[in-house]
Amino acid sequence: MSKKIFSGVQPTGNLHLGNYLGAIKNFVDLNNDEQNECIFCVVDLHAITIKQDKDELKNNIRETAATFIASGIDPGRSIIFNQSKVYAHAEGSWILSCMAPMGWLNRMTQFKEKAGKDKEKASVGLYIYPILMASDILLYDATHVPVGEDQKQHLELTRDIAQKFNKDFDCEDFLKAPEPLIKKNFSRIMSLKDGLKKMSKSDPSDLSRINLTDTKDEIINKIKKAKTDSFPIPNEDQKLKDRPEAENLLGIYSSILDQTLNKTLEEFGGKNFSDLKSQLADVLSSKISPISDEIKKLINDYEYLDKILAEGAGKAEEIAGKKILEMKKIIGF
Ligand code: AMP
Ligand code: TRP
Secondary structure, three states, X not given: OOOEXXXXXXXXXOOEHHHHHHHHXXXXXXXXXXXXXXXXXXOHHHHOOOOOOHHHHHHHHHHHHHHHHHHOOOOOOOEEEEHHHOOHHHHHHHHHHOOOOHXXXXXXXXXXXXXXXXXXXXXXXXXXXXXXXXXXXXXXXXXXXXXXXXXXXHHHHHHHXXXXXXXXXXXXXXOOOOEEEOOXXXXXXXXXXXXXXXXXXXXXXXXXXXXXXXXXXXXXXXXXXXXXXXXXXXXXXXXXXXXXXXXXXXXXXXXXXXXXXXXXXHHHOOOOHHHHHHHHHXXXXXXXXXXXXXXXXXXXXXXXXXXXXXXXXXXXXXXXXXXHHHHHHHHOO
16 A cells, blocks of 8 residues: 655754664665655754754754665655745644644653753743644645654644544544554664663763764774673573663664564574674674765765755645645635
């Protein structure tokens, strides 16, 4: 069955292995299936929910687009654009924010994590961030949304908002409730320094993550320094309980090679972490450093990247512009 795919990544710098294995690698697989219509958005309006430096933001928008392309998304086949270029996203977000009850937003765990202890100081934008995400998805009638595990709750909210809009305005099936596409096993890649913390752009320690722009030597060094425990690698996955760092490294190895955890355990069961680390460093550097080299090449080609983004915005505008007009008609404008 053909799928309409929409997903977004924030241009906030330091795209890492978690972004790649949790999201971008799936984007590439979906892009490669000719039956799919894919749209990949650099969500710059989401990025400004947290203060950004103007020049860095500009660079990060280009770098995120370059990362999509360097990872294997073909701009000839998929639409790549940045969100702020298509006005319908912000307009749709306002309309949906007037439909969505505050109680639904109060349950969002990502807001609680990102706002931290001092919620009063968090921006209103950060609070209504999931509504903008719903607008992104619903404007394109997306059927499937590939994301990492941390976005699951936002997708459930998107489905609820779509259903409420259709019911409130008696327009059955106008907004399409999308299905999440979340990898079953490796949808949460953890920090290399703490197996209980998500690998994240904002972790102050660069050793906690493999950046998609890291060199071979940096990758090898980070894997060498990754936290482990002092037991040998087990043969069965049940024995990984309470060993988050071991589980994470074995998960990364399995995910990058597209193999099951059991297959990886067959390979390494009974061995020491030094064996796993040297193999993992080899595999990661052979898969990630070509992407890194390509990003560094593309990032200097402003003309090419800006052309891809402008063409993508034109195509996105055609789809979203139509949908927002229908939406406005439905609500009485
Ligand atoms: P963001 O950088 O927050 O815009 O995230 C872009 C995509 O990467 C989303 O689909 C996230 O769910 C995914 N992602 C971010 N961090 C991780 C992680 N540590 N493990 C798996 N997926 C992740
Ligand atoms: N909120 C997502 C994240 O932080 C990014 C995002 C914005 C997104 N709009 C989207 C993802 C629409 C999928 C679909 O990762």
